Amino acid sequence: LNIVQSLSKVELINQSSKGFLSAWNEGINASTGDILGFLDSDDIMLPNALSNAIKLFQAKKDTQVVFGGVEFFSNECNLHHNFRKQLITGSHEAHIPGCMFIKREIFDAFGYFPNDWEILGDLVWFSDLLRSEFVIRYLPVTSLRKRVRSDSLSLRMSSTSIYSNELIRLIR
Numbered sequence: 001l002n003i004v005q006s007l008s009k010v011e012l013i014n015q016s017s018k019g020f021l022s023a024w025n026e027g028i029n030a031s032t033g034d035i036l037g038f039l040d041s042d043d044i045m046l047p048n049a050l051s052n053a054i055k056l057f058q059a060k061k062d063t064q065v066v067f068g069g070v071e072f073f074s075n076e077c078n079l080h081h082n083f084r085k086q087l088i089t090g091s092h093e094a095h096i097p098g099c100m101f102i103k104r105e106i107f108d109a110f111g112y113f114p115n116d117w118e119i120l121g122d123l124v125w126f127s128d129l130l131r132s133e134f135v136i137r138y139l140p141v142t143s144l145r146k147r148v149r150s151d152s153l154s155l156r157m158s159s160t161s162i163y164s165n166e167l168i169r170l171i172r
Contacts, residue, residue, distance in 0.1 A: 021113040021121045024097065028107050036104050038097035042147045045098070049143035053101035056137055065129070065136040066101045068143020070094040075147075091142040095126040099144040106134060120166040127170075 004012050013030050015023045024038060035057065039045050046068075053066040069091035110132060114121045130136070 017115070019115060019118065021115045021117065025112045025115065028104070028112060031104065034104055035101055036107075037101045039144075040098055040146075042149070043098050044145040044147075046143055046145065048141075049099075050101070052139050052141060052143065056139060057101075057103075060135075060137060062135045063137045064103050064106055064134045066139060067093065067095065067136065068099045068101075068139040069141060070096065070099045070144045070146050071142050072146050072148050074149065088148070093138065094146075095130060096144075096146070097122065098146055110134070117166055119163055120170055124170060 001012075004010055011030075013026065015026060017023070017026060027038070028036060035054065037045070037050060037053070049068055052068065056066050057063050070093075071091050072087045074088065110129065111125075113125050117124060
């Protein structure tokens with residue numbers, strides 16, 4: 001919090017709703033830029049990620065969404081048993097907010113993240129996005145280093161009834 005408050009070009013917005021999907025939606029509503037990116041507090045966006053995405057938007061004018069690669073890393077010795085350990089090496093294609101750059105207008109046309117899900121709403125949103133008619137392109141480089149923690153929401157919740165119920169709902 002102290003670091004964010006010390007930055008002159010950063011506006012801190014306190015979340016008024018509950019949950020990560022609502023937080024992302026509040027951020028989208030508060031944004032003013034034409035291209036949006038997302039960054040979770042414990043992840044690292046690589047220095048050229050935004051400029052690489054902007055170059056792709058400029059080179060391919062019909063592009064509406066850009067995904068970069070993601071490298072997973074951990075400072076922990078023992079990773080959660082539900083995490084696939086082979087993901088720790090190399091860069092991977094992933095449809096997650098942290099390696100996505102998207103034109104703001106897409107949210108107006110396509111919709112925001114659904115907040116009637118507790119855990120899998122982002123998976124639902126990305127699944128629908130990938131099946132849409134929007135022009136999606138991929139950068140051949142890593143954009144994000146995503147921290148894996150054994151106490152992360154997705155890993156903690158992966159063995160709960162909420163996760164199971166939402167997974168069944170998604171499959172239906």
